[in-house]
Amino acid sequence: MKRLTSDMVETRFGQRRLERWMEFTERLSSLAVKVRNQAEAIGTEEATKNAFIMPFISSILGYDVFDPLEVVPEFTADVGLKKGEKVDYAIMRDGEVQILIECKPSLGVLKIEHASQLFRYFAVTNARIAVLTNGVQWHFYTDLDAPNRMDAKPFLVLDLLDIDETLITEIQKLSRDSFDLESIISSAEELKYIGALKREIAAQFREPTDEWIKFFTARVYEGMFTQRVRQQFTGLVGKAAQQFLTERVNDRLKAALGVSGTNHAAEAPTSSAEVVEADLDRDTEIETTLEELEGYQIVKAIACGEVKPQRITQRDAKSYFAILLDDNNRKPVARLHFNGKQKYLGLLDDDKVETRHPISELDEIYAHAPEIRESVKRYA
Known part of the structure; x- marks a missing residue:
């Protein structure tokens, strides 16, 4: 029998972790599509539970909604003078309440006033996680401000209509197979x-407040901040913010398309769409393949042992697919040379000298996990 080395064991563990993460992400994306298609048609709380909330508990978090040892609907506990009040769901582990869930109709706006039962039940159970949801948005609470007292503000907000990918790993920590309460609380x-x-910041970019306008005006305008100046700079701050965002998007598009060099002012595109079209016209040979993205996910899973996953990014170019730390081309983690018949994994040493390792299957990337982690550690 072949003896397993520590690197082989770690490699297999990393592969399984990546597979679980990808499966989890796919399930979350599938539910998001359902929510997007059906949210407007579902108006009652009960319909919301059946269509969105129970599928989230079962398919995303992995708990058996029909097993009362795992999920207790209409969970009841007497709280002081309040008798017989109910929370919609309690998720159990080892006979103890771990997560409390309060539900609202999908068309309703979530407000902290809707969480009165959660506040009371949080204090009298062992739960450290409370969830307020309308099936579309999921607000996760804990007790950061005072022990055994639910915070007034969520530590995590998941919007299934606009999923923040940086939160996926944190949501996965709440699932049945990957439940890690200590890690959740420590990062909350x-x-x-x-x-x-x-x-x-997003709200200020959409509609800047007086404080935001005054803050920036004071840094570029030396006169008194009068009503006339306020009116003038209200439009200017909003316009500058939108132009800043557009320029950042254009920069990322150029980087993703591998475009270099500076446009002449007379030829400069004036919109994001024109930037994309112009960039594509200049460089139509770049095509990011599914195989490159799968290779990127493997390298990312390996690197996650050293840094948070959102710090590992990618840029595609003509000659290779670059995997970077902090989206910085001076911090290359690895390069994928998948354009020819023979595939290569490119790894760089301390002097950024690249060595290409031939691979025939993507799984062979795991054999280079120690070098990939070492590369990340050099920059991190």
Whole structure:
């Protein structure tokens, strides 16, 4: 019998982890498509439970909704003078309540006022995770601010109509097969504030507040911040924000298409669509293949042992498919040379000298897991 080395065991474990992550992502995407197609047609809370919430508990989180030892519908516990109040679902592990879920109709807007039962039940059960959902949006709460008292703000917000891929791994930690409460709680504070900041920045870009306008005006305008100046800069700040976003999108599109060089001002495209069209006209030979994306996911899974998955990015070019740390071409993790009959995995040493390793199957990338992790560690 062939003796398994530690690297082989780690490689197989990494492969299984990647496969589980990809399967989890596919199930989440499938449910998102269903939600997008049916949300407008479902108006009652009961219909929302049947169409969206029970499938999320079963197919995404992996709990048996028909096993009362795992999922208890209409969970009841007496809370002080409140007798017989119910929370829609309680998810159990080892006989203890771990997750409480309160449901609202899919067409309704989620508000913290809807979570009164969650607040009370959180304090009298062993649950560390509470969820308020309308089947479309999922707000996850814990007790960061005070022990055994549910926070007023969620640490994680999942919108099935606009899935933030950086949250997928965190959601997976709540699933039956990958349940990791300690890891969830330890990362909850960072998730809470990063998520809140991203939502606030997005809101300011959509409709800047007076504070936001005054903040930027004071850095470029030396006069008094009068009402006339406020009105003038309200439009200017909004216009600058939109142009900034457009320029960033254009830069990413050029990078993804492998375009280099500077356009002449007279020939510069004026919209994102024109940038895409112009870039494609200049470079139609770049085609990102499914095989390259699968190879990228394998390298990403290996690198996740050292850094968070969202830090591993990719850029495709004519000659190779680059996998980078922090979307920085000065931090190459690996290169995939899949354009010829013979495929190669390119790995770089301390001096960024590349060595190409021939591979016939994508699984062979796992054999180079130690070098990939070492490459990430050099930059991280």
